[in-house]
Amino acid sequence: MKAVAPGLWIGNAADARDVRRVVDLGIMAVLHLAMEDPPVGYPRDIVYCRFPLIDGVGNRPEVVRAAVGTLRNLIEVDAPTLVACSGGVSRAPAIVAAAWSQTLGVSLDDALKRLVALAPHDISPALWDEIKRCG
Template sequence: MIPIPDSKLWIGNASDARNLQEIRKLDIRAVFLLAYEEPIFNYPRDLTVIRLPLLDGGENDFFNLDIAVRSLISLIRNDIQTLVTCSMGMSRSPVIISAALAKHHSQPFDEVLSSVCRSMPSDVSPGFYQYVRSVFDQLI
């Protein structure tokens, strides 16, 4: 799990999403699951879990993308320590985190994405990036 600077957001992969010991240690209160292909894990009641399975390409439904960004912005606004995960933690997670932070702080999406990706290993899917970039102004 990698902290996103100047936020209460953490980024991780599917394995991190199931690491309850580390989630507790970091005082994470919400787990945000973006991986379509990962199995559902049974979480304890006291963790907020949001699962919006997205594909790592351009074939996502706008509604799911919009809900993902809106939900993450709500967690940011409420100062909730949140882990955002996808399969490898290198494409969907940094893109959705960047979209939410950019909207929340009224900053350019590309600048925020560059900043987020500098703080971690990343391999952003060109198709997913292009899709989010093309609809970014329509989000929330």
């Protein structure tokens, strides 16, 4: 799990399953983005949002928009949030960059440049193209 901003972490599937650590860090919300991962059971006071995304082509635009919009809203209210996918290097950083582009008022590519300086990444070009098409 890697902090990329105060109150915002990017992680992998193992990080998302580590409920004790999530609670200990004071994380209030978890966005789980990997279609292939099973849902995680959290205590009732943790907001858990599962957006089943594919690490490539074939994502439903409304699911991509919902993931980005939900994260944007959580960032805007300063809710400590973990964004996780299977490996923690493609879907999670891509959705964080897309949300940052909206909250910071910068282009998607500029937001991605900010993110890649802070966290490991290997974003699927096909996924990034889909995110760009979703606006």
